[in-house]
Amino acid sequence: MSNDQKTVLLLNSSPRKNGLTNALLTACQEKLDALNSNEEKKIVSKSIQLSDFNIQHCTGCDACLKKPFACPLSEKDDMPKLEKELLSASAIIVGAPSYFANVPAIMKDVIDRSRPMKMAKYKLKDKIFSAITASGLQNGGSNFVADTLIHWAIIQGMIVVGALGHPVLMNNLPSESLQKLELTSFRKPSEPSDLAKGLSESLAKRVFGLL
Ligand SMILES: Cc1cc2nc3c(=O)[nH]c(=O)nc-3n(C[C@H](O)[C@H](O)[C@H](O)COP(=O)(O)O)c2cc1C
Numbered sequence: 001m002s003n004d005q006k007t008v009l010l011l012n013s014s015p016r017k018n019g020l021t022n023a024l025l026t027a028c029q030e031k032l033d034a035l036n037s038n039e040e041k042k043i044v045s046k047s048i049q050l051s052d053f054n055i056q057h058c059t060g061c062d063a064c065l066k067k068p069f070a071c072p073l074s075e076k077d078d079m080p081k082l083e084k085e086l087l088s089a090s091a092i093i094v095g096a097p098s099y100f101a102n103v104p105a106i107m108k109d110v111i112d113r114s115r116p117m118k119m120a121k122y123k124l125k126d127k128i129f130s131a132i133t134a135s136g137l138q139n140g141g142s143n144f145v146a147d148t149l150i151h152w153a154i155i156q157g158m159i160v161v162g163a164l165g166h167p168v169l170m171n172n173l174p175s176e177s178l179q180k181l182e183l184t185s186f187r188k189p190s191e192p193s194d195l196a197k198g199l200s201e202s203l204a205k206r207v208f209g210l211l
Helices: 022-039 081-090 105-111 115-121 141-153 194-210
Strands: 006-012 042-051 091-098 128-135 173-179
Touching: 006 081, 022 042, 022 091, 022 128, 022 173, 022 194, 042 091, 081 115, 081 128, 081 173, 091 194, 105 141, 128 141, 128 194, 141 173, 173 194
Parallel strands: 006 042, 006 091, 091 128, 128 173
Antiparallel strands: none
C-alpha cells in the first residue's frame, strides 16, 4: 500500500448483515469507489460487518485508565482486530439501526470498549467520522442513534461530518425506515428509497472531497 493511500472504513453495526443499514452503506461505498475510479486519488473503501467480531462487554474494571491503557478482555476477544481496522482508516462511517431508539448492543459494546483508545491520548483523533442510520418505523428513533454515534466520535476526538446535498430538500445524515412515507406499507430492507440512497452517495462525495 502506498503512503498516500487512504482508507474509508464502512462498519455495519446491525446484527443483520443484509438489512437496510447495509443497503445504505453499500450505496455510499459504491459511490466512493466510482469517485475513486474517476480521479487520481487513492482512496480505498473497506466494509466490515460488526457481527463477524466477538466483542465482550466492558466490565468497568478501569484498567484502561492506567498505563499501558490495556483492556484485559482484549486478550480473549476480537477488539484488537477491530481496533486495527479503525486505526488504519482515515475516515470511519458507522451504520446502525435503531434498536429501541439506540444503537444495537454490539455497537454499544464497541463504544464502551473503545475507551482505551481515548485514554492512550486519543488514538482516533482527527479521523473523519459520519453515521448512517436505519429504523423500522418513520420517526423510529434514528436521530437518537445518530446522536449516540456522533457523541462517541466527538468524545474520541474525531471530526464529524455530514452530507452536503440539496440545502432545502435533503437532510445531512443518511437515514431510512422500512415504513414508507404513506405509513401503511413497508419496503424491503434491500430497497431503500432513491432519496436515502442519494443521501448516502452525497455523504460519499463529502468524505471523498475531504480526504
Ligand atoms: C431489538 C430491536 C429493537 C428495535 N427497535 C426499533 C425502534 O425503537 N424503532 C424503530 O423504528 N425500529 C426498531 N427496530 C426495527 C429496526 O430498526 C429495523 O428493522 C431496521 O431496518 C434494522 O436495520 P437492518 O435491516 O440493517 O438490520 C428494532 C428492531 C429490533 C430487532
